[in-house]
Amino acid sequence: xxxxxxxxxxxxxxxxxxxxxxxxxxxxxxxxxxxxxxxxxxxxxxxxxxxxxxxxxxxxxxxxxxxxxxxxxxxxxxxxxxxxxxxxxxxx
Numbered sequence: 001x002x003x004x005x006x007x008x009x010x011x012x013x014x015x016x017x018x019x020x021x022x023x024x025x026x027x028x029x030x031x032x033x034x035x036x037x038x039x040x041x042x043x044x045x046x047x048x049x050x051x052x053x054x055x056x057x058x059x060x061x062x063x064x065x066x067x068x069x070x071x072x073x074x075x076x077x078x079x080x081x082x083x084x085x086x087x088x089x090x091x092x
Contacts, residue, residue, distance in 0.1 A: 024065070024066075026068075027065045027066065027067070027068060028065045030065065030068070030069075031062075031063050031064060031065030032065075034062060034063050034077060035063050037078070037081045037083050038063070038081050040081075041081040041082050041083075043080075043081060045059040045060055045063070046059075048077065048080045048081060051079075051080035051081075052076045052077065052079075052080045054076075059077070062077055071085070071087065
């Protein structure tokens with residue numbers, strides 16, 4: 001049986017798969033940060049949704065990492081988990 005680490009290495013050995021994976025790195029990083037903030041606040045997706053005035057499925061999409069959320073959505077999410085959204089630009 002393959003481990004997740006072994007499977008990931010095998011898949012990322014393919015240049016096309018690697019390019020797709022790398023292209024989504026920023027979205028995944030943002031998703032991880034959102035989930036970590038919610039978890040540290042001790043909240044469920046339903047809790048965050050209620051505080052944001054939206055649905056749990058909307059929160060799940062924000063945390064899904066497949067599309068970049070709007071700045072306003074990030075601000076509302078941050079407020080719901082007791083945080084503040086901060087944006088800064090870095091050199092590439």
